[in-house]
Amino acid sequence: MDKKSLRDGFGEKLVELGKINEKIVVFSADLEDSTRAEFFKKAFPDRFFNMGIAEQDMVGTAAGFAKMGFIPFVSSFAVFLTNQAYGVIRMMACYNRLPIKFVATHAGLTVGEDGASAQSLEDIAIMRVLPEMKVIVPSDYYETKSVIEKIVSIDSPVYVRLSRADFPVINKENFDFQIGKGNLILDGKDATIIAVGVMVSRAIQAANELKEENISCRVINMSSVKPIDENLIIESAIETGCIITAEEHQIYGGLGSAVSEVLSRHYPVPIEFVAVNDVFGESGEAEQLLDEYGLSVENIKNSVKKVINRK
Numbered sequence: 001m002d003k004k005s006l007r008d009g010f011g012e013k014l015v016e017l018g019k020i021n022e023k024i025v026v027f028s029a030d031l032e033d034s035t036r037a038e039f040f041k042k043a044f045p046d047r048f049f050n051m052g053i054a055e056q057d058m059v060g061t062a063a064g065f066a067k068m069g070f071i072p073f074v075s076s077f078a079v080f081l082t083n084q085a086y087g088v089i090r091m092m093a094c095y096n097r098l099p100i101k102f103v104a105t106h107a108g109l110t111v112g113e114d115g116a117s118a119q120s121l122e123d124i125a126i127m128r129v130l131p132e133m134k135v136i137v138p139s140d141y142y143e144t145k146s147v148i149e150k151i152v153s154i155d156s157p158v159y160v161r162l163s164r165a166d167f168p169v170i171n172k173e174n175f176d177f178q179i180g181k182g183n184l185i186l187d188g189k190d191a192t193i194i195a196v197g198v199m200v201s202r203a204i205q206a207a208n209e210l211k212e213e214n215i216s217c218r219v220i221n222m223s224s225v226k227p228i229d230e231n232l233i234i235e236s237a238i239e240t241g242c243i244i245t246a247e248e249h250q251i252y253g254g255l256g257s258a259v260s261e262v263l264s265r266h267y268p269v270p271i272e273f274v275a276v277n278d279v280f281g282e283s284g285e286a287e288q289l290l291d292e293y294g295l296s297v298e299n300i301k302n303s304v305k306k307v308i309n310r311k
Contacts, residue, residue, distance in 0.1 A: 001168035001169055001170065001201060002168070002169045003166035003167060003168050003169065004140070004141035004166055004167070004169050005036075005141065005166045005167075006105075006138060006140065006141055006144045006162040006163055006166075006167055007034075007035060007036040007105050007162055007163075007164070008036055008141065009138075009141040009142070009144035009145045009148070010035070010036055010037075010075075010103055010105070010144055010145075010148055010160075010162060011035075011036030011037060011038070011039035011040065012036075012039060012145065013144070013145040013148040013149055014026065014037065014039060014040045014073065014148065015039050015040055015043045015044075016149075017148070017149065017152060018040055018043060018044050018047065019043075021071070021152065022047075023069065023070050023071045024047065024070070024071045024073065024152070025047045025048070025049065025062075025065055025070045025071070025072050025073070026040045026041070026044075026047065026048050026049070026072075026073045026075065027048075027049050027050075027051055027058050027061065027062050027072060027073070027074045027075070028041075028048070028049070028050050028051065028058075028075050028076065029050075029051055029052065029053055029054065029055050029058050029075075029076040029080060029081075030050060030051075030052050030053050031075070031076055031077060031080075032048075032050060032075070034077070034105065034106065034164075035075040035076065035077075035103070035105045035106075036105075037073070037075040037103075040073075049061065055076060055080055055081060055084040055085035055088075056084065056085045056087075056088045058074060058076070058085070059074060059085045059088040059089055059092055059093065059100070060088055060092055062074050062093075062100050063088075063092035063093060063096065063098055063100065066093075066098040066099055066100050067096075067098065071099060071101070071152055072099075072100050072101065073101045073103055074100055074101065074102050074103070075102075075103045075104070075105065076104060076105075077104065077105060077106040077107075077111075077118065077120070078104035078105065078106055078107035078108075078120035078123045078161060079106070079107075079117070079118055079119070079120035079123075081102060081104045082104065082120060082122075082123040082126055082127060083120070086126065089102070089130070089133075089157070090130055093132075093133075093157040094130045094131055094132045094133050094157055095131075095132075097132050097155075097156055097157070098157060099154065099155050099156060099157065099158075100157050100158075101148075101151050101152070101157075101158050101160070102127075102157065102158065102159045102160065103148070103160045103162065104120070104123065104159065104160065104161055104162065105162040105163070105164060106118060106120075106162075106163070106164040107120050107123060107161045107162065107163060107197075107248070108120065108121060108161075108163060108197065108198070108248035108249065109121070109248055109276065109281045109286070109289040109290055109293055109295070110163050110164055110165035110198060110248065110286040110289065110290065111163075111164050111281075111286075112164065112165065112283070112284060112285055112286040112289065113283050113284065113285070114164075114283070115281070115282060115283035116280040116281045116282055116283075119280070119281040121248075121249055121250045121276050121280070121281065122249070122250050122253065123159075123161060123249075124137065124161065124225060124247070124249050124253065124254040124255065125249070125250065125252060125253025125254050125257070126253070127159040128159075128225060128226040128253075128254075128258065129253070130157075132156050132157055133156070133157050133158070133159055133226070134151075134154060134156060134157070134158040134159065134179065134224075134226055134227065135158075135159045135161070135224075135225040135226040136151070136158065136159070136160045136161070136177075136179070136223055136224055136225065137160075137161045137196040137197045137223050137225055137247075137255075138160070138161075138162065138177070138197070138223050139167065139170060139171065139195075139196065139197060139198075139200040139201070139221045139223055140167050140168065140169050140170050140171050140200075140201070141167065141169055142169065142171040142172065142173055142175045143171050143175050143177055143221075143223060144160075144162065146175050146176060146177035147160060147177045147223070148160070150177050150178075150179060151179075154179065161197070163197065163198060163248075164286075165198070165286040167197070167198050167201065168198075168201040170185070170200060170201050170204065170221075177223065177224075178224070179224050179227065180224050180227040180228070180229060181224060181229050181232070182194070182220045182221060182222045182223075182224065182228075182229035182232040182233075183220065183221040183222075183223070184218070184219075184220055184232070185200070185204060185219045185220065185221055186204065186207050186217065186218060186219040187218050188207065188216035188217040188218040188219070188240065189216045189218075189239065189240060190215050190216045190217060190240060190304075190308055191215070191216075191217050191218070191240050191241075191242050191243070191244060191304050191307060191308055192217070192218040192219075192220060192236040192237070192239075192240045192242070192243050192244070193206065193207060193217055193218065193219050193220070193243075193244045193245075193246060193300065193304065194220045194222050194233070194236075194243060194244070194245050194246070194255065194259055195219070195220070195221060195222065195245070195246040195247065195255075196221070196222055196223055196225060196246075196247050196248075196255050197223075197247065197248050198248055198290070199246035199247055199248055199274070199295060199300075200219070200221045200246075202246065202290075202295070202296075202297050202300060203219045203246050203300060204219055205297045206297045206300035206301045206304065207219050209297065209301060210301055210304060215304065215305070215308070217304060218236055218239075218240055220232060220236065222255060222259075225254075225255055225258055226258065228258050228259070228262065230262045230266070233259055233262045233263065234262065234263075234266050234267050237263055237266075237267045237269045238267060241269055241270075241311045242269050242270045242271065242272075242307040242308060242310065242311050243259060243263065243269060243270070243271045243272075243307070244271070244272045244273075244274060244300065244303045244304055244307055245259050245271065245272075245273050245274065245275070246274040246275070246295070246300055247274070247275050248275075248276075248290070248295060249275055249276065250275060250276050250278065251273050251275040251276060251277050251278060252278065254275065255275075256271070256273040256275055259271065269311075270307050270310035270311055271307065272303040272304075272306055272307040273303075274294065274295060274299055274300050274303050275294070275295070276293050276294065276295070277293075277294060279293070281293065
């Protein structure tokens with residue numbers, strides 16, 4: 001598969017939207033070159049604000065702009081945005097239900113060489129627990145562009161999780177993201193793999209390899225983690241009898257937990273989790289780290305076989 005940068009998709013779409021909507025303003029915590037918010041800065045310098053290394057101040061200022069009718073996009077690394085500004089996000093954005101768009105890049109292990117201090121592996125959990133907050137984890141460049149376009153009109157805070165590494169392109173250029181809906185990529189009858197982010201491409205690869213062993217897997221891209229597509233999860237549980245979740249995140253509180261919550265209420269089936277198992281990461285190359293921490297194609301395949309045996 002060809003690879004493209006999700007960050008580039010974010011920056012390019014911001015510029016496109018800025019041309020047609022003068023209410024869009026963008027805030028950065030001195031990382032616009034890395035997040036690609038600099039694309040907007042160059043195109044619309046009067047609507048761009050570098051707040052320095054002051055994430056709490058950035059969110060508070062964005063809240064003021066939102067109250068004045070603007071549409072603020074707030075960008076930084078996932079670990080800084082969610083860890084340093086969490087209290088302000090909770091009170092200023094969520095409690096007041098302000099339509100601030102939080103676009104966090106450099107999430108997960110694929111931050112790579114920056115190491116554990118920069119690898120946010122808990123952000124899905126802590127953001128999805130906040131009332132009013134929507135949580136979206138795009139799977140590739142084209143879905144990222146569609147996500148950024150769609151969230152402009154969402155009248156509540158939104159958290160979009162992007163990567164540093166380039167992801168394989170799995171969607172078409174005209175991909176249409178829908179909040180609250182999963183995307184069925186491959187159909188199958190023996191098991192369902194529900195994945196987000198870079199793990200979607202790995203789930204596809206695993207399913208294709210398992211096909212050669214006469215194991216038929218359904219693959220779902222569940223980029224809308226909150227709100228989540230309950231109907232698709234329940235339908236898949238009924239039709240395949242077991243679920244595997246795959247995410248570049250801690251095993252606790254993320255996609256796996258969200259899917260389990262749906263299943264426990266509506267249709268319990270065996271489930272296995274492919275995720276980081278309650279540890280911090282380390283410095284290394286992105287692909288190697290994914291394999292080292294249990295997010296390999298082989299581990300997805302093994303988890304599929306294990307959960308099928310539990311049916």
